[in-house]
Amino acid sequence: MVQARNHFELLGVAAAYAVPAEALDRSYREIQSRVHPDRFAASGEAERRIAMQLATQVNEAYQTLRHPLKRAIYLLGLQGVEVLSQTHTAMEPAFLVQQLEWHENIGEARAARSTARLESLRAQLSVEKRERFARLANLFGSGALQPAAEAARQLLFIDKLEQEIGDGIESLEDL
Amino acid sequence: MALLQISEPGESPAPHQRRHAVGIDLGTTNSLVATVRNGIAGILNDEQGHPLLPSIVRFRADGSVSVGYEAEIERARDPKNTIVSVKRFMGRGLRDIAHVENSPYDFVNGPGMVQIRTAAGVKSPVEVSAVLLQELRVRAERSLGGELVGAVVTVPAYFDDAQRQATKDAAALAGLNVLRLLSEPTAAAIAYGLDNAAEGIYAVYDLGGGTFDFSVLRLSTGVFEVLATSGDAALGGDDFDHRLFCWALEKAKLAPLSAGDNTLLSAKSREIKEYLTHHAEARFNAKLGSGEVVDLPLSQAEFWEMTRHLVAKTLAPTRKALRDAGLSVADVKGVVMVGGATRMPHVQRAVAELFAQAPLNNLDPDKVVALGAAMQANALAGNRAAGEDWLLLDVIPLSLGLETMGGLVERVIHRNSTLPVARAQEFTTFKDGQSAMSIHVVQGERELVSDCRSLARFELHGIPPLVAGAARIKVTFQVDADGLLAVSAQETSSGAQASVAVKPSYGLSDERITRMLRDSFEHAGDDLRTRALREQQVEAQRMLQSVEAALEQDAALLDAAEFAGIRACVNSLRTKAQCDDHRAIKSAIDELNRATESFAGRRMDRSVQEALTGRSVAGI
Numbered sequence: 001m002v003q004a005r006n007h008f009e010l011l012g013v014a015a016a017y018a019v020p021a022e023a024l025d026r027s028y029r030e031i032q033s034r035v036h037p038d039r040f041a042a043s044g045e046a047e048r049r050i051a052m053q054l055a056t057q058v059n060e061a062y063q064t065l066r067h068p069l070k071r072a073i074y075l076l077g078l079q080g081v082e083v084l085s086q087t088h089t090a091m092e093p094a095f096l097v098q099q100l101e102w103h104e105n106i107g108e109a110r111a112a113r114s115t116a117r118l119e120s121l122r123a124q125l126s127v128e129k130r131e132r133f134a135r136l137a138n139l140f141g142s143g144a145l146q147p148a149a150e151a152a153r154q155l156l157f158i159d160k161l162e163q164e165i166g167d168g169i170e171s172l173e174d175l
Numbered sequence: 176m177a178l179l180q181i182s183e184p185g186e187s188p189a190p191h192q193r194r195h196a197v198g199i200d201l202g203t204t205n206s207l208v209a210t211v212r213n214g215i216a217g218i219l220n221d222e223q224g225h226p227l228l229p230s231i232v233r234f235r236a237d238g239s240v241s242v243g244y245e246a247e248i249e250r251a252r253d254p255k256n257t258i259v260s261v262k263r264f265m266g267r268g269l270r271d272i273a274h275v276e277n278s279p280y281d282f283v284n285g286p287g288m289v290q291i292r293t294a295a296g297v298k299s300p301v302e303v304s305a306v307l308l309q310e311l312r313v314r315a316e317r318s319l320g321g322e323l324v325g326a327v328v329t330v331p332a333y334f335d336d337a338q339r340q341a342t343k344d345a346a347a348l349a350g351l352n353v354l355r356l357l358s359e360p361t362a363a364a365i366a367y368g369l370d371n372a373a374e375g376i377y378a379v380y381d382l383g384g385g386t387f388d389f390s391v392l393r394l395s396t397g398v399f400e401v402l403a404t405s406g407d408a409a410l411g412g413d414d415f416d417h418r419l420f421c422w423a424l425e426k427a428k429l430a431p432l433s434a435g436d437n438t439l440l441s442a443k444s445r446e447i448k449e450y451l452t453h454h455a456e457a458r459f460n461a462k463l464g465s466g467e468v469v470d471l472p473l474s475q476a477e478f479w480e481m482t483r484h485l486v487a488k489t490l491a492p493t494r495k496a497l498r499d500a501g502l503s504v505a506d507v508k509g510v511v512m513v514g515g516a517t518r519m520p521h522v523q524r525a526v527a528e529l530f531a532q533a534p535l536n537n538l539d540p541d542k543v544v545a546l547g548a549a550m551q552a553n554a555l556a557g558n559r560a561a562g563e564d565w566l567l568l569d570v571i572p573l574s575l576g577l578e579t580m581g582g583l584v585e586r587v588i589h590r591n592s593t594l595p596v597a598r599a600q601e602f603t604t605f606k607d608g609q610s611a612m613s614i615h616v617v618q619g620e621r622e623l624v625s626d627c628r629s630l631a632r633f634e635l636h637g638i639p640p641l642v643a644g645a646a647r648i649k650v651t652f653q654v655d656a657d658g659l660l661a662v663s664a665q666e667t668s669s670g671a672q673a674s675v676a677v678k679p680s681y682g683l684s685d686e687r688i689t690r691m692l693r694d695s696f697e698h699a700g701d702d703l704r705t706r707a708l709r710e711q712q713v714e715a716q717r718m719l720q721s722v723e724a725a726l727e728q729d730a731a732l733l734d735a736a737e738f739a740g741i742r743a744c745v746n747s748l749r750t751k752a753q754c755d756d757h758r759a760i761k762s763a764i765d766e767l768n769r770a771t772e773s774f775a776g777r778r779m780d781r782s783v784q785e786a787l788t789g790r791s792v793a794g795i
């Protein structure tokens with residue numbers, strides 16, 4: 001049954017960090033157009049339920065594989081490396097210091113109610129992010145799984161920061 | 176608007192085989208019903224030729240009701256019993272409702288959804304909406320000359336679970352089989368996209384009577400994909416009326432008004448607002464019950480100035496949706512304007528300025544939602560040939576989460592996740608030997624539970640006594656294609672399972688719905704039993720047809736015993752469908768459903784395999 005397949009198998013792409021985006025999109029749409037509950041709106045309950053479960057899985061698989069960080073974490077998990085486990089090794093001190101700085105900068109921009117500063121922080125952050133994603137791809141390429149996990153963890157922190165910036169901009173806009 | 180030629184007339188199923196399906200736009204101000212005939216989507220007018228049904232219901236002491244234009248006329252005479260803009264009350268408690276003080280209604284505050292005391296008794300917003308839906312159902316059945324197989328009912332994209340559930344309940348109460356709840360801007364995008372063969376990133380800006388929605392979609396051949404949606408479920412043309420109303424009160428220095436005068440000035444405000452769309456100057460002119468005359472001059476510019484903040488209020492959610500989609504205004508190829516309130520020039524201008532392009536107004540903003548819903552209903556009812564169909568991917572507008580220690584929200588499903596979506600989260604006990612756990616489900620974007628909407632509370636019992644932190648409780652959220660949530664919880668080490676379909680605490684109990692259903696049919700001179708029987712017979716035929724077709728195609732997927740088992744259930748259902756016991760038919764349907772479950776799974780699985788190996792139908 002479909003249930004037993006992993007996300008890569010479900011969407012018919014090779015289990016590697018570099019996924020062909022177009023092929024992924026294409027098979028997602030092709031499969032979803034066959035299993036989506038809209039296809040079964042007038043069917044019996046059993047079919048409707050299965051369609052919902054299958055469409056849910058296909059969405060989950062696609063969202064995971066399309067997103068570069070989720071894909072990395074998922075792929076590492078398949079290879080036995082738990083990025084999110086509690087027992088992972090400590091983060092690089094230099095990175096932690098940098099984190100604190102970011103944090104402070106965001107806090108100051110929020111306190112100053114400056115959307116412009118938040119936007120510029122966001123732009124800087126996206127550069128950092130791009131660099132790390134490039135590194136991540138290289139690490140996967142050379143099979144260095146532990147360093148890849150470390151890079152993924154750092155990217156998770158950066159995601160959090162981005163979220164904070166987004167929340168900050170939103171709270172200024174809501175007024 | 177241009178005609179939507181979807182298929183050659185000769186290609187569609189013969190008229191007598193077509194399954195009548197409709198799209199219904201249940202609006203704050205106006206409601207409509209539409210259908211696709213001969214490949215063309217059109218509004219079904221009432222017998223006087225009106226396309227719109229004003230969303231107004233009046234309850235009389237003798238139990239009779241008037242609906243639509245009739246109720247609109249009677250409103251001034253009987254404001255207390257004439258319910259307008261009931262959509263604003265759907266799934267809402269009294270404290271959620273703005274401007275209650277100016278409302279003529281006798282609200283009954285309760286733990287759940289607010290209710291209204293009328294001459295005909297206490298009515299829930301669900302019942303009031305059901306009256307409107309029933310009127311539209313009867314209109315459609317009359318003009319199509321037959322019963323409906325189902326309806327697509329639209330809801331604001333930004334409606335939360337409680338509001339969606341209330342809408343679905345209202346439809347059930349009106350005797351409609353809901354094929355799907357569809358977001359209003361998505362419906363508009365379908366109509367626009369098919370009509371214009373649009374491809375690329377499009378946005379829909381929908382400012383109606385009571386709600387504001389903004390959605391960003393990616394349109395490509397055969398696929399409508401919502402990327403993000405945002406809005407304000409309590410912002411619309413009504414608020415512009417209200418601002419004008421307050422201005423008039425202040426300018427004319429009026430004492431507190433009677434209910435009748437209140438209604439009069441509200442109606443006047445709306446009239447002036449609409450007049451100022453096309454005229455530079457207006458006079459706010461009304462004669463109160465006391466004989467006092469109000470006569471105030473008002474210019475377009477003054478009106479724009481006093482409502483500028485309302486227009487600005489639509490732009491924050493607009494930017495938020497773009498941000499969520501990871502897009503900037505420059506990525507948007509076109510902004511489709513929907514909803515009567517987008518006719519106001521200062522709204523048009525604000526949107527044009529933000530997107531640096533002229534918004535698209537080539538569809539009738541009052542009708543486009545109903546037309547899109549009709550197209551979707553036609554597709555869902557199976558009236559379209561394979562390959563000329565489309566895939567619609569919508570999202571959940573608001574995040575869903577659980578209350579954790581300290582009144583904080585743990586988000587389980589994030590806003591703008593593609594539907595259907597499911598996510599599980601593990602929790603643990605915090606006391607030794609704890610045997611029960613209460614689970615509080617909330618919806619919203621804020622961090623504190625008290626700032627989010629409470630959807631449901633339930634308890635999981637029978638957790639095995641373990642030391643604190645040892646038990647593993649897995650809570651699973653499943654959101655279906657209607658955007659409705661079901662929650663289940665399970666203790667994973669012992670398997671104790673508590674499964675609940677979240678019926679929001681703002682909703683109505685099933686029992687209450689059944690009772691209202693019975694009342695409403697008795698009232699309509701219809702017998703609930705006859706109706707239930709008819710429904711089950713139709714359902715039985717549908718099941719039989721689809722199972723027969725599946726057996727014919729794919730019997731190879733079954734072994735002899737399985738095949739015989741399904742055959743037996745088919746035969747039993749065929750026999751039962753002849754009798755007049757709706758319960759017996761229902762249980763035979765259920766049995767056939769159970770018997771075909773794994774068959775259905777295998778068929779879908781195989782279909783997925785085919786998709787991957789490229790043996791695909793062309794078109795995607």
Ligand SMILES: Nc1ncnc2c1ncn2[C@@H]1O[C@H](COP(=O)(O)OP(=O)(O)OP(=O)(O)O)[C@@H](O)[C@H]1O
Binds near residue numbers: 382385517
């Ligand atoms: N010419 C006009 N100028 C200004 N406003 C107008 C005009 N025509 C209609 N409206 C306003 O549009 C609103 C009704 O729009 P519409 O029928 O799209 O809303 P609805 O679908 O009933 O509401 P919703 O979608 O919010 O549930 C009313 O507030 C009405 O006053």
Ligand SMILES: [Mg+2]
Binds near residue numbers: 200
């Ligand atoms: Mg509307």
